[in-house]
Amino acid sequence: MSGVDDEFPQPDGLHYLNHAAIAPWPRRTAWAVTAFAERNLCTGARDYPEWLLVEQRLRERLQRLLNAPSCADIALVKNTSEALSFVAFGLDWRPGDQVLISDEEFPSNRVVWEALNSRGVEVLQVSLKGVDPEGSLLAACGPRTRLIAISAVQYASGLRLDVQRLGHGCRARGVLLCVDAIQQLGALPFDVQGCDCAFAMADGHKWMLGPEGLGVFYCRSDLREGLALHEYGWHMLENPGDYNRSDWRPAPSARRFECGSPNMLGTMALDASLSLLEEVGMHRVGQALEDRVQALLDGLPGIPGMRLHSALNPLRRAGIVTFSLDGQDTARLFEYLKGHQVVCAKRGAGIRLSPHFYTTPRVIEGTLTLLHAFAKS
Numbered sequence: 265m266s267g268v269d270d271e272f273p274q275p276d277g278l279h280y281l282n283h284a285a286i287a288p289w290p291r292r293t294a295w296a297v298t299a300f301a302e303r304n305l306c307t308g309a310r311d312y313p314e315w316l317l318v319e320q321r322l323r324e325r326l327q328r329l330l331n332a333p334s335c336a337d338i339a340l341v342k343n344t345s346e347a348l349s350f351v352a353f354g355l356d357w358r359p360g361d362q363v364l365i366s367d368e369e370f371p372s373n374r375v376v377w378e379a380l381n382s383r384g385v386e387v388l389q390v391s392l393k394g395v396d397p398e399g400s401l402l403a404a405c406g407p408r409t410r411l412i413a414i415s416a417v418q419y420a421s422g423l424r425l426d427v428q429r430l431g432h433g434c435r436a437r438g439v440l441l442c443v444d445a446i447q448q449l450g451a452l453p454f455d456v457q458g459c460d461c462a463f464a465m466a467d468g469h470k471w472m473l474g475p476e477g478l479g480v481f482y483c484r485s486d487l488r489e490g491l492a493l494h495e496y497g498w499h500m501l502e503n504p505g506d507y508n509r510s511d512w513r514p515a516p517s518a519r520r521f522e523c524g525s526p527n528m529l530g531t532m533a534l535d536a537s538l539s540l541l542e543e544v545g546m547h548r549v550g551q552a553l554e555d556r557v558q559a560l561l562d563g564l565p566g567i568p569g570m571r572l573h574s575a576l577n578p579l580r581r582a583g584i585v586t587f588s589l590d591g592q593d594t595a596r597l598f599e600y601l602k603g604h605q606v607v608c609a610k611r612g613a614g615i616r617l618s619p620h621f622y623t624t625p626r627v628i629e630g631t632l633t634l635l636h637a638f639a640k641s
């Protein structure tokens with residue numbers, strides 16, 4: 265994509281198709297981290313008030329990316345799992361309450377709910393295999409269902425759900441919708457108001473092109489105070505700088521979920537990464553990613569033994585294409601690809617390829633050529 269090639273100076277032979285795992289940083293992110301290191305080296309935290317402005321800018325970028333009503337709805341968290349835990353251990357469960365998840369969730373969005381078993385909460389797994397996965401989830405809601413926790417895009421198959429339909433269905437049933445958005449945010453537009461979800465969370469190191477260790481937690485404002493807190497410290501307070509004060513209250517904003525000192529290094533990096541996505545625009549990012557995924561889907565069927573595990577319908581996918589080759593050992597194929605500098609993942613029963621909006625035709629064509637050569641060998 266013109267204008268951004270310079271941001272991703274990956275070596276010629278490298279085929280980076282692993283954004284659904286951990287993305288490379290853009291050049292500007294590497295620069296932001298280097299500049300931050302230099303400032304720490306030379307003047308320490310002397311200019312901390314300036315850093316707080318970057319943190320505020322990051323919150324605003326995340327608010328726009330999620331289309332959250334306000335910055336006050338955004339908490340900066342360690343990762344998706346932490347945010348999921350805030351929800352799971354913050355809600356006032358009653359014995360017999362039910363949580364619905366799918367049978368394809370990444371462990372983060374399964375174990376956190378199963379960990380509520382001791383409180384009498386039941387977790388039901390719903391299959392997404394049918395033609396109408398949203399219909400299956402909504403049909404599984406019963407009088408005891410309190411919450412549906414679902415990935416917007418499944419990590420292995422890449423199946424994308426219609427979260428808007430789910431959100432409206434949940435609201436009609438009085439059920440909370442919690443969306444693990446890590447496989448969509450930064451890949452395709454995502455809208456917490458459009459999908460009417462109660463909670464959404466994502467880490468920055470995949471499609472948002474940031475580092476590990478800094479993620480976002482959106483909590484709908486009317487639910488914020490009802491979520492019991494389990495981490496306490498100075499930073500989450502209404503008056504965080506007033507160290508001499510003996511009375512305290514959690515901040516009314518989502519900062520209440522940020523107990524202590526922020527991840528300022530991660531903030532510098534993620535702010536820079538998101539500035540790139542904003543410059544390109546999420547609509548263009550999504551369109552360019554769709555083109556790359558389509559190029560893979562056009563080329564893969566020509567490879568002998570090809571079995572696609574991902575949907576062909578563009579509305580049912582985001583940035584993930586997973587496949588296996590009949591008669592070929594997936595572990596051996598994975599090693600072969602690794603040996604030829606194709607960075608991808610072994611997920612589910614196949615190989616997962618995940619380009620991003622900037623992925624060049626050379627990377628896609630080179631990978632397809634390597635796959636042809638493997639299938640013939």
Ligand SMILES: Cc1ncc(COP(=O)(O)O)c(C=O)c1O
Nearest residue numbers: 343344345370372415419446467
């Ligand atoms: C759907 C999904 N949720 C969560 C995670 C990871 O969560 P965390 O940010 O806690 O590492 C992944 C990582 O692959 C994922 O694919």
